[in-house]
Amino acid sequence: MMKDLRKLWKYIQCFMIVVSLYVVYALYVGMALKNLELYRKPKTYNLRNIVTVTNQTIQSKRVKKILVVAYQRSGSTFTSEILQHGGNRTFFSMEPLWQIYRTCYRRSVGICCPNNKCRSPVHPNEEIHQTLSVFRSIYSCNFTALPYDILKSFATFPSTEHENIKRLRCFNLKTAELEQRVSLHYDNCVQRLTRACGSSSVIIIKTLRINIELALELKASLDNLYIVHLFRDPRAIFFSRAKVGALTNDPINVQAKALCSVLYKNNMDALHRSDKVYNLLYERIAKEPHRVVRSLFKFCELNFSMTTSEWLQSFTNGSIQLPRHKLLSKKYGAFSAYSKESFEVSRKWRKKISLNTNKIIQDSCKEVLDIFRLRVFEEERELRNFGIQVLKG
Template identity: 30%
Template sequence: MILWKRKAFLYTGFTVFAVIFVMNKLTLSLHNYSTGPVQVLILTYMRSGSSLTGDILQHKPGSFYVFEPLRSFCPSNCSSVILKNLVYANGTERRTPISFNEESYSILRNWFSCKITQLPANGLLDVFLERGTKTKMFYPCYLKATLKTMDHSIAMEKCAGKLAEICEESSVRIIKTIRAQFKFVKHLLDVLPNLKIIHLVRDPRATLFSQSHFHMCLVANGGRQRCTNNLCGRLEKDVLEVDSVDISHPGRVMTIKYEDLAQRPIETSQIMYDFIGVPMSPKTKRFIYYKTMAGIDNDCSICSTRRNSSAHIAFWKRQIDREFLDIINSRCDYILKRFQYDKFPK
């Protein structure tokens, strides 16, 4: 009798455990969650507030943040770039030409998967890696190992391996890029079940005004009209891709307006943290306040720290000339309406 009761108790306990296990699995499935690290791709455009967005997200303890890993392969106008003679951190080489778009998919996937030794070596030597609190260890490691071994190939593979270990231990992995097109990176959602994409947009008039000050709209490069066509043409394509992905992969992509982040930094940051499923600590909230509302002046041309981030978002309205404004208002009409940007001038 006692033996029968013990068996019944064990059977009941096992049944309850099995039900809980199945329910948890079902809940994870329904919410598109799975075990493993959180992976976040910030996809945006030059001068659209991505540096600030990346800094806010990488403030989460345990974050592994990669700042512009595609820059060394394509400084600008990436759509038609063909890459040749790539040498990877593990010493292998690729002689066959490959398009930038194809290689960018592999690079982003390997970063998210911590396969650092399978990344092109020149990308690991990019100075922009110093913008990540964990990736900045690579170059000092590489320099020290090269001086010790007198062999840059050995140093490259050794330090890539160390960075891979750091990446593997990180619970949150974030990549920020202004050089990837949505139609190519969307396929990462199929192979990385934990991946979330934040599509960061900004008023194209503000973005283009800022770009023009970085000499991106010079007459020699096609002038303001071509500059405007490039930005708003890409924005239009990306928006259509986002609409499609919202249907095929619901809950995996979120569009954030930089203006919302600048005007309501803590509230908008909370929305982003909730989206990626990571709690935002009081310490992070203080950091955001410091970065956006009580920050210090700086002379970093690519940084986004501002004494008052909400004050600078309308700066372009006081400075942009009417000819440039008319070009943007005409060409970017769909984007302006899509994101409900105020008509200017009224």
């Protein structure tokens, strides 16, 4: 009897061992199949994934961020074109706030227009925190966070990816809701901007619509931001504005005083923070492009290479005749930066500006002309004589 019980117990033990082995095997096979399924399952990448990866890449690369604060008809497109030759890959955003403020601009006191009259914001996108968030989003390549009106600037101005966005007819309609219903390319265009921005070592924004005070506020919240304050002889600015029909209906002295008060305030703010802002007079970069651009690139920590030097020589003396420059001139007119003799262009206003207009602007802008070390012309023979330099020193 005992012998039979021992035999039965051995059978039970063997059965339990077999069952245990089967359970272990089943668990192992199940886990292996699950891992195989996970391995085979295609990964999906939405735009948020791209943005996250892009932001991490930007932080690791220490991308240089450049903000050009300028004025309408001050040579800002010309200067932005030069800055785009300071890195291997650059991303350029031209006038992202254009659709928000139109002819006006954002100051700490409100939204101010060419006659220097200011008002309070009328919708959320005009608030300061929204304005600055636009720049932060572009510098972090987070285009999904941008309002539709901001994205429209890439379809309007010669920014990075402009040609592709225009070809795909992105951001062409009045509202984002309509665009998303009608266009199959909306997300494609946002992704194009994200990829182009994320692969760049330099991100440049040119704006006419904030002042130096707000630019410095932006710098306080962004690493690696370089501010360039570009200004120009106010007489040349008004002559150029008149040529493209950009003057307002206000008397010229009202417009001149409004512009020069902003020029003066921005210049003083920049001079007081010269370690953070590069003050750049257009007439100097036009007259001595190599010397001034070398200094500008040094401030922005850009590379002034032999290729840059050769391009600058060709671009500023009007010898480049590439189809791209002709195309820019034809398509964008006032917004183009096609090749030309920069020094001749910078003083062209002296040939045709009327004596009366010249006097009104000089009387309205005495402090600014003095700070910029620009010569005041009292007589026509001095004004028209190019042997007399407009720059005092």
